[in-house]
Amino acid sequence: MGNPAQERLIRKLDLERFLSQIKPHPSPDVHLEQYTTPESVAATMLHIAAYTYGDIVAKRVLDLGCGTGRLALGSAFLGAKSVLGVDVDKSAVKIAAETSASLGFKTKMNWVIGDVNAVAGEFDTVLQNPPFGVQKRGADRVFLEKALHVAKAVYSLHNHPFTDEPFVRRLRAKASLLQVEASPFIKRFVAKYGGRIDAVYAMLLPIPRMFGFHTKTRSEIIIDLYIIKKEK
Numbered sequence: 094m095g096n097p098a099q100e101r102l103i104r105k106l107d108l109e110r111f112l113s114q115i116k117p118h119p120s121p122d123v124h125l126e127q128y129t130t131p132e133s134v135a136a137t138m139l140h141i142a143a144y145t146y147g148d149i150v151a152k153r154v155l156d157l158g159c160g161t162g163r164l165a166l167g168s169a170f171l172g173a174k175s176v177l178g179v180d181v182d183k184s185a186v187k188i189a190a191e192t193s194a195s196l197g198f199k200t201k202m203n204w205v206i207g208d209v210n211a212v213a214g215e216f217d218t219v220l221q222n223p224p225f226g227v228q229k230r231g232a233d234r235v236f237l238e239k240a241l242h243v244a245k246a247v248y249s250l251h252n253h254p255f256t257d258e259p260f261v262r263r264l265r266a267k268a269s270l271l272q273v274e275a276s277p278f279i280k281r282f283v284a285k286y287g288g289r290i291d292a293v294y295a296m297l298l299p300i301p302r303m304f305g306f307h308t309k310t311r312s313e314i315i316i317d318l319y320i321i322k323k324e325k
């Protein structure tokens with residue numbers, strides 16, 4: 094499958110179908126919080142970045158903690174100029190690289206096995222679903238700090254600070270997004286590195302049963318998509 098014409102608007106459903114071809118991590122490591130971003134969530138994030146904010150098409154995109162490459166490959170599918178995916182996990186990067194080769198993208202795609210801290214360069218946009226810091230406190234902050242150093246626009250998923258049933262029901266009924274307030278901590282953190290939060294959208298993230306401590310076959314949590322711009 095080649096790169097679609099950059100000018101053509103891709104429907105979200107088609108994007109979801111495309112993303113569903115990208116394998117999830119075959120043997121996720123709980124310590125690295127290797128949850129593959131579900132196609133519905135990745136498609137929502139990519140669609141907003143591309144068509145609400147104009148941050149994907151013809152842009153240099155970095156996927157930090159790329160896993161098997163859903164956000165990176167989705168960016169290429171939408172018409173990014175170049176894409177770099179970085180992850181510390183060798184087997185995940187191998188799947189991402191094999192998938193991009195088999196899909197035959199014309200977009201310049203690079204894959205690097207390495208720690209987020211080692212990333213250098215200049216990008217237009219970072220897309221990331223970082224570890225939320227459940228296993229290793231502060232893991233998400235390292236990603237956010239790096240993203241703010243290397244890019245002008247950052248799309249970052251974070252844990253919603255609370256869970257209440259009425260809010261979950263509202264998200265389910267809307268089957269989409271609700272705009273919410275930024276967490277004061279993330280707001281301060283972003284400001285410290287010269288960024289400004291443009292919007293925060295809450296959505297539901299379905300989690301299949303992956304690890305021994307998961308008691309249900311499928312559960313869902315609320316996550317927040319932060320849209321951050323770097324101050325000039």
Ligand SMILES: C[S@@+](CC[C@H](N)C(=O)[O-])C[C@H]1O[C@@H](n2cnc3c(N)ncnc32)[C@H](O)[C@@H]1O
Binds near residue numbers: 164181182208223
């Ligand atoms: C929640 S998963 C998201 C995976 C992928 N972005 C996706 O959309 O499916 C977080 C990813 O961050 C990676 N990761 C965790 N710590 C890292 C670090 N210090 N440096 C680079 N990658 C890291 C994990 O290996 C994992 O693939």
